[in-house]
Amino acid sequence: MTTERNRYTEFRPRWYRPRMSTWWWLKRWSSVAFILRELSSIFIAWFIYFFLRLVHALGRGDAAYREFLAWAASPGILALNVITFAFVLFHAVTWFNLAPQAMVVHLGGRRLPGAFVAGANYVAWVVATAFVLWIVGR
Amino acid sequence: MVDRITIEVARYRPEKEAEPSFQAYEVPCRKDWVILDGLNHIKDHLDGTLSFRWSCRMGVCGSCGMTVNGEPKLTCATFLADYAPGPVRIEPLRNFPVIRDVIVDIGDFMQKLSAVKPWIIRDEEKPLAEGEYRQTPEQLDEYKQFSMCINCMLCYSACPVYGLDPEFIGPAAIALAQRYNLDSRDQGARQRREILSKHVGIWSCTFVGECTKVCPKHVDPAGAIQRYKLSSAMEWVKDFVMPWRGQ
Numbered sequence A: 001m002t003t004e005r006n007r008y009t010e011f012r013p014r015w016y017r018p019r020m021s022t023w024w025w026l027k028r029w030s031s032v033a034f035i036l037r038e039l040s041s042i043f044i045a046w047f048i049y050f051f052l053r054l055v056h057a058l059g060r061g062d063a064a065y066r067e068f069l070a071w072a073a074s075p076g077i078l079a080l081n082v083i084t085f086a087f088v089l090f091h092a093v094t095w096f097n098l099a100p101q102a103m104v105v106h107l108g109g110r111r112l113p114g115a116f117v118a119g120a121n122y123v124a125w126v127v128a129t130a131f132v133l134w135i136v137g138r
Numbered sequence B: 001m002v003d004r005i006t007i008e009v010a011r012y013r014p015e016k017e018a019e020p021s022f023q024a025y026e027v028p029c030r031k032d033w034v035i036l037d038g039l040n041h042i043k044d045h046l047d048g049t050l051s052f053r054w055s056c057r058m059g060v061c062g063s064c065g066m067t068v069n070g071e072p073k074l075t076c077a078t079f080l081a082d083y084a085p086g087p088v089r090i091e092p093l094r095n096f097p098v099i100r101d102v103i104v105d106i107g108d109f110m111q112k113l114s115a116v117k118p119w120i121i122r123d124e125e126k127p128l129a130e131g132e133y134r135q136t137p138e139q140l141d142e143y144k145q146f147s148m149c150i151n152c153m154l155c156y157s158a159c160p161v162y163g164l165d166p167e168f169i170g171p172a173a174i175a176l177a178q179r180y181n182l183d184s185r186d187q188g189a190r191q192r193r194e195i196l197s198k199h200v201g202i203w204s205c206t207f208v209g210e211c212t213k214v215c216p217k218h219v220d221p222a223g224a225i226q227r228y229k230l231s232s233a234m235e236w237v238k239d240f241v242m243p244w245r246g247q
Helices: A029-059 A062-072 A075-102 A114-137 B035-046 B107-115 B137-148 B154-158 B160-164 B171-181 B189-196 B210-214 B221-241
Strands: B004-011 B021-028 B065-068 B071-074 B088-091 B098-100
Touching (some): A029 A075, A062 A075, A075 B221, B004 B035, B021 B035, B035 B088, B071 B210, B171 B189, B171 B221, B189 B221, B210 B221
Antiparallel strands (some): B004 B021, B065 B088
16 A cells, blocks of 8 residues: 555665565464364365265165265275365354454353353254264264 | 572564564662663663653553563553563564664554544533433443553554554554543443444454453453454344444
């Protein structure tokens, strides 16, 4: 903005403007964690695609489902899914922890502490997981 | 406890050099000295040509922000002894053009600050006879945290988004816009939305969160931006569903 409009004058002869390195994020762990969190979105996308293929195969009948299972058990897909699982966990935990900063929840005119907001996300996660385990184990 | 410490200060004299270099000075390392005391000792006793900004010496004016050993800090609130045995490296705030030594150009921030209209806007002022605009302690609490900002720009220095894209409105300006948006006396949210909802406004922020970590006043600019993203998205949905709103 102003910086660009400022004219050359005798008293501001030459600014020094270093360029930011492409590798700025390697300097500290918190930045690496941020980049990993951003990167985790790609694995989330893969997870959704994988899940939709599963549902699609189920809809097409027994043979298609078995074909899907064989494909899912191939070493490449298995390895990718192990990495995806780690990234999905990382994605969930980091965003749950950040939720209180983005959401302010009022209850009965009072502001709920951040721990409640993050806690509610974790509780929902545990309940959903328990429900899935119950369906699988039935 | 060491009694002397070396301060390495970035020197940039545009009239005679193209790039900054470091100059080392040895100063007393007293228990009660902050980095700024060390710099003033250099200026007063060792080298009068060293240039840096400072004013209040008590974390209120926001002038003395510098990069201390790679971290953006208020030098009046950072103790020299914490860096013993040294050396301590002092550089200008990152992401701003350097004018001289550790002085940066703050014009860009000042422009952005005024662009978000950080003052109370009323559709219509009520007559003086009706008295002041009253506020409950709960209403005050809604924005008080964001009102603590001292415009020190440490958050801009820590923000990689601002470093990569200087058009980004930035953490402090958005936090200050929220300070007024959340004020029960204010009616200017729609006006501020024009600039905040642009791509260079809130949507440039990728929630790195460094701004909140370095803030000496615990303002939490990252939180302010994310909260605004949520409310801006809600406003967009309302405008989409009810296009006659706000006409």
